[in-house]
Amino acid sequence: xxxxxxxPEALRLQEGESSSLNCSYTVSGLRGLFWYRQxxxxxxxxxxxxxxxxxxxxxxxLKATLTKKESFLHITAPKPEDSATxxxxxxxxxxxGSTLGRLYFGRGTQLTVWP
Amino acid sequence: xxxxxxxxxxxxxxxxxxxxxxxxxxxxxxAMYWYKQSAKKPxxxxxxxxxxxxxxxxxxxxxxxxxxxxxxxLFLHLHTLQPEDSALYLCASSQDHPGYYEQYFGPxxxxxxx
Numbered sequence: 001x002x003x004x005x006x007x008p009e010a011l012r013l014q015e016g017e018s019s020s021l022n023c024s025y026t027v028s029g030l031r032g033l034f035w036y037r038q039x040x041x042x043x044x045x046x047x048x049x050x051x052x053x054x055x056x057x058x059x060x061x062l063k064a065t066l067t068k069k070e071s072f073l074h075i076t077a078p079k080p081e082d083s084a085t086x087x088x089x090x091x092x093x094x095x096x097g098s099t100l101g102r103l104y105f106g107r108g109t110q111l112t113v114w115p
Numbered sequence: 116x117x118x119x120x121x122x123x124x125x126x127x128x129x130x131x132x133x134x135x136x137x138x139x140x141x142x143x144x145x146a147m148y149w150y151k152q153s154a155k156k157p158x159x160x161x162x163x164x165x166x167x168x169x170x171x172x173x174x175x176x177x178x179x180x181x182x183x184x185x186x187x188x189l190f191l192h193l194h195t196l197q198p199e200d201s202a203l204y205l206c207a208s209s210q211d212h213p214g215y216y217e218q219y220f221g222p223x224x225x226x227x228x229x
Contacts (some may be wrong), residue, residue, distance in 0.1 A: 004157075032216050043119070043205050043220035044158075087158075091216040102171070103218060105158040 003027050004090055008108035013113050016077045021109045022072040023088035033071050035064050036087040038108070044087055078113045085110045117141055119221035121206050127227045129137045130196060136224045138206030139188040147189040148218060149181060150205040158205065164189060165211045 007022045025033065032051050048057040050062035050066040057064045061082060063074045073086055089103040119125040119140045128134050140147060149161040163171035164183040178200075179190040184224055203225050 021120075034217060041223070041225060042209075043121075043201070043223045046217060046219055049217055089158075102160045102163070102173075103158075103216070107155065107157050 001094070003104040004011065004088060004106040006086075006109050007081075007089060008109060009051070009107070010110045011112070013075070013078055013111070015113055015115050016080055018074070018076045018078070020075070021073040021111070022070060022087055023073070023106055025088075025090050025104070027090050027092060027104065031091050033066055034089045035071070035073055038085045038087055040085075047086075075111070080113045080115055083111055083113045119169075119208055119219055120204055121204075121221035121224050122219070123224060124222065125225045125227075127226055127229060128193070128196065128229055131193040132196075133192070135193065136191040136226075137204075138221055140187055140206075140219075140221075141190075141207045142208055142219060144208040144210050144219075145186045146211040147186070148182060148207040148209075149179075149189065150207060150220075152203040152205055152223070155229050159216035162191075193226075196226075197227050201226055201228045 003026050003057045005024050006053050014017055032049050035047040035050050037047055038044040048064040050064055053066055053068045055066050061076050061078060085108040087105055087108045092102050092104055122137045126134060146165045148163050150160055151159045160173050161175045162181045167185060168182045178195050182190040203223045205223045206221040209218040
């Protein structure tokens, strides 16, 4: 059972066409939600951390928001260079009773922005 | 070098070969991870090390053998792999500290088992 669900699986946008990606989660006691960007054949690149409902973070054309059950990654006026797979992840407490543990990752949304 | 580096970036090996993947982090973190990423699947956590001690082995077959000689270096030793082990192997690091969960990833090693 997936703890993190991302939608849509794939999204094609024309340059300048704004949209949103969704990440819903089922873990209780959320201790943060992370957004990553991953280019083909490369490792995920950290974008944002959100900790509490109502929080927002922005970076260039991206804005991440968080509610009690989901997060949105809003992309405003995207450009072709924004094409990538966007992953979200939430931590699961584990390890030696510390904060160290696994991250539950979603399957990602593959975004393609065409000129 | 900055961030998390991995070598080699690409590896092709036969099922009878033995090879090793290397990861090095330059972030001053004290925890390191190995992940496997296959097409259309979420990232799969394989191993977690904190302060050079393995704290998690996520039911990974014994043909994968991790080694963490210090908090900056992590290895994944491979032997008698199967074709289904072909994937992108990612190393990540983080700080094992209350309230700090972000993991930073390396570029990955694309492994092909023939």
